Structure formats: structure tokens, C-alpha cells
Amino acid sequence: MADEKRAPSSDSDKAKAQHTEAHAGAQLEAVAERGHVATDEYGQALVQFDPQAEARLRRKLDLYLVPTVSLLYLFCFIDRANIGNAKIAGFEKDLGMKGYDYNALLSIFYISYIVFEIPSNIMCKWIGPGWFIPAISLGFGIISVCTAFVHNFAQAAGVRFLLGIFEAGMMPGIAYYLSRWYRRSELTFRLSLYIVMAPMAGAFGGLLASGILSLDHFGGLHTWRMIFGIEGIITIGISVISFFTLTDRPETARWLTQEEKDLAIARVKSERVATTEVLDKMDKKKLLQGILSPVTMSTSLMFLLNNITVQGLAFFAPTIVRTIYPDKSTVTQQLYTVPPYVVGGFFTLALPLISWRLDRRQIIMIMTTPLVIVGYSMFLGTENSNARYAATFLLSSSLFAVGPLSNAQVSANVVSDTARSSSIGLNVMMGNIGGLISTWSYLPWDAPNYHIGNGLNLAACCTVLIISTVTLFWMKWDNKRRDGRSIEEELAGMSQQEIQGLDWRHPAFRWKP
Template identity: 70%
Template sequence: MNDKDAAGIVQEIDATHNAAEQGQVATDKYGHSLVQINPRVERKLRTKIDLYIVPTVALLYLFCFIDRANIGNARLAGFEKDLNLVGNDYNMVLSIFYISYTIFEIPATITCKWMGPGWFLPLTTLFFGITSVGTGFVQTRGQACALRFLLGIFEAGMMPGIAYYLSRWYCRAELAFRLGLYMVMAPLAGAFGGLLASGILKLGHFGTLHTWRMIFGIEGIITIGLATLAFFTLTDRPATARWLTEEEKDFAIARVKSERLAATVVLDQIDKQKLLRGVLNPITLSTAFIFLLNNITVLGISFFLPTIVKTIYPNRTTIEQQLLTVPPYVVGAFFVVLVPTISWYLDRRQIFLALSGPTVMAGYAMFLASMNAHVRYGAIFLTASSAFTLGAMANAQVSANVVSDTARSVAIGTNVMFGNIGGLIATWTFLPWDSPAYHIGNGLNLACSTMLVIVAMAALLWMKYDNKKRDSRSAEIQEELAGLTQQQIQDLDWKHPAFRWKL
């Protein structure tokens, strides 16, 4: 290395350190980054963060989803019969989870920011693991509803909390892929949960627990173990990461900060103005509605796939029916990683929201058109291939279209809260008296996937239109910001005249 190269690296390190300091902005007034980034150094740092951060949150989310959806596996193993559930009682037990899950979504996300994800995520995992174990001992419908309500409280902060946590570490284009790496655990939870449930049911007993009760007990204990481990492995933010050097900490902070227009800090203080900017952001609201529509399908699959498979292949054994739920989830998991990978390469998200709809539409059209077992089972693969991808893409899109850390946390929380309303609707889509054709459930999902495409495309066209309108006023930025303090400029968030919607 010659003296000129060495001097350049020293200058780059100094610039990165300055950009990482409190009170320093990392963008100019037009939103252009002031940080010089060495791609080789960035790639090395990103890989290091991947290895330390992603595996832990992925495992936590895997068992979060298993502990939520294993009630579908328990149903095949006698859950309804043992608790004397009749008519719509099972749907009621499912619904109670989403009532608390929705109510506590935004409060849990704000608590995650206030407490710090490094503490919040393991703690809430510990609580829903304990709740899962407790579900193995319920004797009545009322007890089951009470435990499911508690489970909703403790799981409310997991999906938005992890998405928000990852936004502390990754740039906009990178985030969708990393969200995909942990959200792939949702379809894998269906696959792994089916395999695990079939294996557990082969046991004679687990302590005093038998049949479906063993599913809740064993899977809950595993969750408690993972939560305990996470207390020691999760690092709250780059500045506190013992496994990063001081130079790496500065670089990790500066590169995230370089995408946050007019921001002087990465982790700002919570205030009302920024909370409102996150909730009332047009792309937050449109994406949240898209996520609501999508979750009607995703969570309908999660809760009712074992039941649907049973209506398709009624003569198979319970173990065989459990195993038949696995392949569609494997296909879904593949696309949950593939689509965010392409999104990362293109730095585009909105178009992928729209493209998720047509295959779901085709799948439910097949359900409505045919009672042939092979056609209906094949339709499940079509719906799973794209429906699960929106968990990563929707959260990445709302994260990309706000500026401050506070706005980002509540925007993600709002998106997931709307998704949970979709989950509540999903619990009533496949009703016992509508079996085996399920015209209501399949028709509703077809309508939702169609509406999803319309809303996503309309939002994309509006974003392009508004960006052009903002471009036409770019020469007036200095004039529009005249007289505002640095704090007032930061509080503008997406209303800053230099802000552009990220497609």
C-alpha cells in the first residue's frame, strides 16, 4: 500500500467517525450521503453482523410462530374433543389471541424501543414460552381462551420488535433480505411444527402430559431455553457490541445514519411528533392495509392447513395428515428468501408487494373451481409460494419510507398491528359448517388477494407522482427550511422537502 492509499483510508476513517458522533449529520441538505464507504470493508462488517445477529432472532421467531400456530396441530390430536369444544368454539379460542395481539402491538413496539431490543426480545420470549407450557394443562374453553389472550400480549412485540431491531443494524436495501432470513421461520415453523408435532405424538407421555398436551409442553420448554440463551447473545445496538472494534462500531452507526435525512443521531428520543410521523405516513398506512389483506391468507393457512388437509385426504392417518402440511411450507420458505434477495439486488419493494397477489388469486380460484384432491392440494402450494413473502417486504417498505428511529419503530408496529387485524379475520374464514369446500374462506381470500394488487399498484403510482412533484420543488429546499431549528428540521421526517419515497 502506498502513502497516498494509506492517507485516503485514514481520511475515510476520520469521516466515518465524525458521521457517527452525536450532533453530526451524515447527509447534505438534499439527502445525499456524506459518508465515504469502502465496499470491501462494508461487506466484511455486514457479514459479521449477519453471523452475530440473524441466527438468534431467527430462532426466537421460529418458536414464536410455533407456539402461536401449534394449536392447529393440537386440533388434529384431540384438542377440541378433550376441551368439549363444539360449533365455533375453536374459532373463538383462535380469535382471543388476536384481540390482545392487536391491542398491545404498538405499546409493545414502543416498549421495545424504550427498553432496548436486547432486553425486550428475550424477556417477552420467556413469557410466551411459559404461557405455551401452561396451555398444556388447560381443562376448559375458558382456560384456553385466557392462556391464548396472554400469549397474544407476550407475542405482540416479536415481529415488529425484531424488524425494528434489525433496522438499527442494516441499510435500507439490505433490510428486506435480513427480514426474510428471520421471517422465513414462519413457513418453516409450519413445516417444522408439523414434523415436531408428529414426532411428539409418538411419545407415550411427557411427565403428566399426554397427546396434544405434550405439543404445548415440550415446545414451550424449548422456547424458554432459547429465551434464556438470548439474554446472553443479543446485542442491543452497534455502540454496545463487544464483538465489534471501535472502528467497526463507528462504521456501523455511520452507514445507517447516512440514509437518515438531517438526522444527528441514529437512536433518537421518543416524542409525540415523530410517533405521529410514523403512524400517519401514507406508505405506512397503505402498506399496513396490504399486510392486513395478506395476513388473512397467511394466518388462515397457519391455523387451518391441518384442517384443510384433513378434508382433502380424510382417509389418511393423523400422522400422515400432519406430514402432508410440511411440503407447502417448505415451498413458502424458499420464496420468503428468494424474493427479498431479488429486492436487495434491485433496491425495490413496492412492486414485489403487488406481484405477490396473482399466484394467491390463482390458488384460491382453483379451490373454488374444483373438489379434486390433487388440484386442491396443489393450490396450497400456489398460495404459500407468495403469501408468506409479504412479512419481510411490507416491514422493509415501511422502514424504508420514514427517517427517524422513533418513526420507524411505530411505523413497523402500525404495519404489524394492521396485519394482526387480518389475523383476527382469518380465525373466522374457515368455519365448520362450510366444510369441506369452504366457499366462504376461499372466496374471501380470493377477494383479498385481488384487492391487495390494486392497492399496491395504486400506492406505487402515487409514490412516483409525488416524487416528481417533490423534484419540481428541489430548488426551493433552502427557502422551505429557512428559519427552522435543527430539531424542527429533523421532526419533519418524510415531510422534509428533500425526502423521496423509496420504491
């Protein structure tokens, strides 16, 4: 919808305003239709949008989409990381685990998680996220309940492998799903609204675990088994509800008017050079373009390194706290893990909010590293319990923010919907390779100070700083190089389909730092 005019002062002005508004509405409807481009050959949007109408639409999308996916991801992360809470409640002892068995068990989860990451996001596009996301959520809820009934390492390994299969599509699937609805600048903050559930899962998971462990029993379950059983049942309930609340795409949203549907489609198309439809047909070339984008590859490598620290903190925070405060009760140790995650949750929202307002992601990712570097330096440099506990607040302050920032960055730097699904899939897959590495970062013989684990995390964070900085300067350099290219000459003789297939190789495309 075009920008609003001043109130008309005469019948003639009123008629003219109505004509202008009708023309803008027709233009918006035309741009939203499949087969019509929303940009010129230089990548400039062909229609202007009413900021107030966009704000109303955003509020509606936030209300209908974000709460459901946030709840699903909260229990996705709880069902993954609650094994850390179970560990200090007798999980290892009851299953007869020794030596590196716990690390191996964590690794088994990540093997299936990594292998099924990109295939899951491709399936998400093929089936539709409105059905796929609730289905995999239901799957890992059931698997979590099954974990409550394991009696040996082999059984635990089997359910953790299955859990990885179902959870593989969750983080990239939601990121891809939201990219269908939001502009590039808006997406980062919306991703943070569900990814913030990772640190919140650490806080809420610790509270929930301590509350559950205060029960005598739940049915026939006792101690750590109650954690998996109760949390799995909650996940199943939320998953069933989400089958009815998630809408696959704007065209099928019964809670949007036709004008709002047109606006939702047109404004996303307006940022995708030469694109004639938001939801394109999937093909191998577009999938490879998403994976081979230079920004996708550098960002995913950075996310791999970041996830070594994120997942290490999630899995081993209770263990780290126990080494700091060994004389405290198990419930108290669980509660000590909560405050750092609350701080992490705040920054996971604050940094993407800044990114939204500035429409910048790369510089914010650079800003996430200094406090983490200081935190791990403190772990290595002192054995004072209070100082080391303070360091956990520095770690959680910015670690989790890289999740929404990196997924938004790879999404912003490809064009087609198909390329977006594969780029996000690769980013999260690489991140979970970092998660796999993290399962071996805190080894039993390295306790209680864990010099190897903390040194590895410090090195990983320093490397993130280097990669993110180099990528920022490369993007600026390549954009200047692209300014010297002749768009008309390069596109001469190409069909609309061929032009659209160029994706980020289109001469009018510019990297979005």
C-alpha cells in the same frame, strides 16, 4: 471508510494513501458521532464507504444477529400455530368445545395481540430490544407450557389471551431491532431470514407435532398436551440463551471493533436525511409521523389483507388437508402439511433477495399476488383432491414474503428511529387485525369445501394487488412533485432540530419504491 486506492508505487504515494485513509477514518468517526449529520440538505451522503469493509461488517452482523432472532421467531410462530396441530389430535374433544368455540379461541389471541402491538414496540425502543425481545420470548414460552394443563374452554381462553400479549412485540420488535443495524436495501432480506421461520414453523411444526404424537407420554402429559409442553420448554431454553447473545445497538457490541461500530452507525445515518443520531429521543410527534406516513398506511392495509390468507393457512392447513385426505391417519395428515411450507420458505427468501439486489420492494409485493389468486381460484373451482393439494403450494409460494417486504417498506419510508418503531408497529398491528379476521374465515358449517373462506381470501389477494399497484404509481407521482420544491426556501430560518423533526415531510426526502 473511503474507497480503496491502487497499491502505492513509491514512498510518496504510500504516505499520500495513508494520509487519505486516515482522513477518511476521521471523517467516518465524525459522521458516526451523535450531533453530526450524515447527509447534506439535499439528502446526499457526506461520506463514501468502502464496499469491502461494508461486506465484512454485513457478514459479521448476519452471523451475530440473525440466527438468534430467527430461532426466537420460529418458536414464536410454532407456539402460536400449534393449536392447529393440537386440534386434529383431540384438543377440541378433550376440552368439550363445540360449534364456534375454536374460532372464538383463535380470536381471543388476536384481541390481545392487536391491542398490545404498538405499545409493545414503543416499550421495545424504551427498554431496548436486546432485553425486551428475550423477555417476551421467555413469557410466551412459559404460557405455551401452561396451555398443556388447561381442562376447559375458559382456561384455554385465558392462556391464549396472555400468549397474545407476549407475542405482540415479537415480529415488529425484531424488524425494528434489525433496522438499527442494516441499510434500507439490506433490511428486506434480513427480515426474510427470520420471517421465513413462519412457513418453516408450518413445516417443522407439522414434523415436530407428528414426532411428539408418536410418544406414549411426556411426564404426565399425553396426546396434544405434549405438543404444548415440549415446544414451550424448547422456547424457554432458547429465550434464556438469547439474553446473553443479543446486543442492543452497535455502540454496545463487544464483538465489533471501534472502526466497525463507526461504520455501522454512519452508513445507517447516511440514508436518513438531516438525522444527527441513529437512536433519537422518543416523542409523540415522531411516533405520529411514523403512523401517518401515507406509505405506512397503505402498506399496513395491504398487510392486513395479506395476513387474512397467511394466518388462515397457518391455523387451518391441517384442517384443510384432513378434508382433502380424510382417510389418512392423523400423523400422515400432519406430514402432508409440510411440503407446501417448504416451498413457501424458499420463496420467502428468494423474493426478498431479489428486492435486496434491486433495492425495490413495492414491485415485488405486486408480484406476490398472481400465484395466490390462481391457488384460491383452484380451491373454489374444483373438488379434485390432488388439484386442491397442488393449490396449497401456490398459496404458500408467495404469501409469507409480504411480511419482510412490507415491514422493510414502511421502515424505508420514514426517517427517525422513533417513527420507524411506530410505523412497523402499525404495520404488524394491522396485519394481525387480518389474522383476527382469518379466525372466522373457515367456519364449521362451511366444511368441507369452505367456499366462504376461500372466496374471502381470493378477494383479499385481489385487493392487495390493486392497493400495491396504486401505491407504487402514487409514490412515483409524489417524488416528481417533490422535485419541483425549493429546498433552500423551505428550510430557511429553521433550526437543525426543526429540520430533523420534519422526517418524511423534509423537502429532500423521496419515497423509496
